[in-house]
Amino acid sequence: MRIIKKGKVDKSRCVACGACVKACPIGAVTVWKGRHAVIDENLCIGCGKCENVCPAGSIEIVAREVRQSDAQTLV
Ligand code: SF4
Numbered sequence: 001m002r003i004i005k006k007g008k009v010d011k012s013r014c015v016a017c018g019a020c021v022k023a024c025p026i027g028a029v030t031v032w033k034g035r036h037a038v039i040d041e042n043l044c045i046g047c048g049k050c051e052n053v054c055p056a057g058s059i060e061i062v063a064r065e066v067r068q069s070d071a072q073t074l075v
């Protein structure tokens with residue numbers, strides 16, 4: 001098993017400001033229909049830049065255990 005990190009959005013707290021979209025170095029975040037941010041987990045590398053800039057505290061970086069074979073395809 002291996003630990004990987006991914007950003008996770010609390011939609012109920014997100015104010016759709018777009019700061020996380022600008023901060024993400026790989027374009028893994030979009031604001032869905034102007035309502036809330038969505039992170040593409042297949043792209044996210046868990047760097048935490050979106051979490052750092054979010055004024056609403058609605059992004060959390062979560063650690064997950066994955067099988068080694070899955071981690072290789074995700075990272
Ligand atoms: S953790 Fe990093 S890579 Fe993932 S969505 Fe946030 S800024 Fe982008």
Ligand code: SF4
Pocket residue numbers: 009013014015016017018019020021031036037050053054055056057058059
């Ligand atoms: S920075 Fe925070 S409040 Fe702004 S769109 Fe991203 S998740 Fe939502």
